[in-house]
Amino acid sequence: MPSELIYNYMRIDHLPHIWCAGCGNGVLTHDVVRAIDSLCNDPDRPIPREKVVIVSGIGCSSRAAGYLDFNSMHTTHGRAIAFASGIKIANPELTVVVITGDGDCAAIGGNHLIHACRRNIDLTVVVFNNEIYGMTGGQYSPTTPRGDKGTTAVYGVVDRPFDIAALAAGAGASFTARGDVYHVKETTELIRQGIRHKGFSLIDCRSVCPTYYGRKNKKGDAVQMLKWQKENGLPMKQYRALPPEQRADKYALGILSRNEYPEYTEEYQKIIEMAMAEKGKEK
Amino acid sequence: MAKVLVIETSWCKGCGICTAFCPKNALELVGEKVRLKNTNACVLCGLCELRCPDYAIYLKEVSK
Numbered sequence: 253m254p255s256e257l258i259y260n261y262m263r264i265d266h267l268p269h270i271w272c273a274g275c276g277n278g279v280l281t282h283d284v285v286r287a288i289d290s291l292c293n294d295p296d297r298p299i300p301r302e303k304v305v306i307v308s309g310i311g312c313s314s315r316a317a318g319y320l321d322f323n324s325m326h327t328t329h330g331r332a333i334a335f336a337s338g339i340k341i342a343n344p345e346l347t348v349v350v351i352t353g354d355g356d357c358a359a360i361g362g363n364h365l366i367h368a369c370r371r372n373i374d375l376t377v378v379v380f381n382n383e384i385y386g387m388t389g390g391q392y393s394p395t396t397p398r399g400d401k402g403t404t405a406v407y408g409v410v411d412r413p414f415d416i417a418a419l420a421a422g423a424g425a426s427f428t429a430r431g432d433v434y435h436v437k438e439t440t441e442l443i444r445q446g447i448r449h450k451g452f453s454l455i456d457c458r459s460v461c462p463t464y465y466g467r468k469n470k471k472g473d474a475v476q477m478l479k480w481q482k483e484n485g486l487p488m489k490q491y492r493a494l495p496p497e498q499r500a501d502k503y504a505l506g507i508l509s510r511n512e513y514p515e516y517t518e519e520y521q522k523i524i525e526m527a528m529a530e531k532g533k534e535k
Numbered sequence: 536m537a538k539v540l541v542i543e544t545s546w547c548k549g550c551g552i553c554t555a556f557c558p559k560n561a562l563e564l565v566g567e568k569v570r571l572k573n574t575n576a577c578v579l580c581g582l583c584e585l586r587c588p589d590y591a592i593y594l595k596e597v598s599k
Contacts, residue, residue: 254543255584255593267546268589274550278588436585462550475555478586 261285263321270315274474276433276459277380281316283436283457284351284378287443288322291347299447305348307336309361312387313353313380313459330361333368336375344374344517347447354381354395358414362394369423372451373516378443379416382459390464401468417456421509427453428508433460434481438505445507451515458485458503536596538579544568546591553583553592562592 254264262285271277291299306324308314309332317324323346327335336350357365357379368375384402385391392402392409395416399408417428427449431439439457446453460466460477471477484502486494491504549567561576562569562583569592571577584593 253541254546254590255541255595258590258593262590268548268591271588273548273588274552275588278590279586282585282587282590434586474550474552474588478552478556 257285257289258282261289261321262319266319269319271312272386272461272463274460274462274477275312275386276382276457276461276474276477277313277316279433279436280378280380280431280439280457280459281319281351283431283440283443284316284349285320286440287447288349290440290444291447299347303346305336305339305346306351307332307339307348308351309353309356310387311353311356311385312382312461313351314356316351316380330356330359331364332356333361333364333375333377337364337368337371337373340373340375341517341520344521348375349447350375350377352377352379353386353393354379354383354414354416355385355393358394358416358419365420366423369420369425369452369454371516372424372426372513374450375452376443376446376449377420377452377454378446379454379456380459381416381456382461382465383413384461384465384468386461386464390468396465400465402464403468415456417454417508420452420454420456424452424513425454425509426451426511426513428510429453429455430458430503430505430508431455432458432481432485432503432505434478435485435505438487442507449510451511451513537599538594539597540571540577540579540583541593541595542569542571543591543593546589548589548591550588552586552588556582556586558582 304322306317308317310329317326340348383395391404394414421428429442431442446455462474488506554562559576563572
């Protein structure tokens with residue numbers, strides 16, 4: 253039997269999951285569960301559990317929608333945000349959480365991502381960013397660091413990687429943050445705040461893929477990859493205090509940007525009301 | 536309410552994360568499965584539960 257939390261929020265007949273030993277996705281999915289649980293049990297403003305929808309695309313990360321026991325939808329490659337936008341526009345009272353990977357979100361789904369950011373539609377996108385295409389055998393993704401190897405980059409990647417959080421902020425997302433696998437409590441809190449935020453929120457979570465990315469790049473096993481995160485993931489203040497030449501492999505954890513822009517479904521509702529009033533006048 | 540450490544051995548994939556990050560070195564891997572090596576060493580901090588990718592180890596509340 254699993255813990256009460258897992259029993260309550262996951263489809264335990266689908267567990268143990270198919271992710272590899274040491275895969276960061278299992279930890280990040282647990283973070284999502286904890287964040288949603290704390291919001292469902294928030295004494296001041298509880299979110300009704302039956303109003304939570306989980307949407308995912310294709311890839312290792314996207315298996316999460318199948319394991320999470322909510323209204324859930326496992327959609328086509330790269331289109332999770334497009335499906336989620338439709339769900340939110342049709343039923344704005346729903347809390348819609350998208351679980352996606354770096355390839356799903358920033359490669360094939362890149363266009364859906366930037367336009368959802370631009371609209372500032374009230375979705376929460378949790379990116380399980382493992383810097384590789386794990387499910388299909390280790391091809392390099394848009395976030396694989398330059399020089400690192402994949403099955404499609406045997407001499408090292410030439411492209412510069414995307415910083416998905418910065419990309420989202422630049423495209424107009426009103427909440428962007430970075431978490432990782434090692435810093436569980438911090439990442440859970442960022443996901444919680446992202447869900448609570450009204451508008452488009454994206455939490456770029458550094459996952460670990462020991463099977464493909466780790467092995468191909470001699471980064472060691474899951475434990476060594478998590479130790480690397482422990483040493484290099486710094487709180488925002490500490491990161492900013494570092495001189496640029498010491499930042500090399502370090503990355504900032506926490507909220508990267510937060511703004512108050514009008515939210516899409518609310519603005520859309522105003523248009524509906526205005527049009528209906530106009531129509532009423534005509535009669 | 537007291538807490539006890541529970542291990543769901545059939546879900547453990549032997550990644551070694553819990554044993555590596557246990558601050559009290561109370562866990563060990565035997566044949567790719569986690570085991571509590573020293574009951575007295577475990578302080579029930581729950582760090583293993585936080586980072587287990589497979590939900591195979593956790594703290595459970597029990598009535599004394």
